Amino acid sequence: MKVVRYFHLRPFMEMKGGATVKVTGDTENPAQVDVQWTKCSRKDMFCKKTGRSFADKAPLKVVPLRYLPNELARIEDKANGVVGNEPANYFFACRYFLPKE
Secondary structure, rough: EEEEEEEEEEOOOEEEOOOEEEEEEOEEEEEEEEEEEOOOOOOOEEHHHHHHHHHHHOOEEEHHHHHHHHHHHHHHHHOOOOOOOOOOOOOOHHHOOOOOO
């Protein structure tokens, strides 16, 4: 069974910019997830529905589940153009893709 979650990474206290990330996990292979992301425009309000459609068409990257928080932090840095800032904590994202058994 496929599990799909969308994460909308926005800069702190701003509605413009950031990224939309699509993470897809499979219950048959719980050790890895597929990550697709798109950068949001800093010039206008980016609609979440539009961001999801662009993320669906983005290139696919396979990431081990244990590295998912690091990958989300890397995407946040890349999308905001700021490297070296303290990224948000994304360890909560792993629980969505762990088996329920």
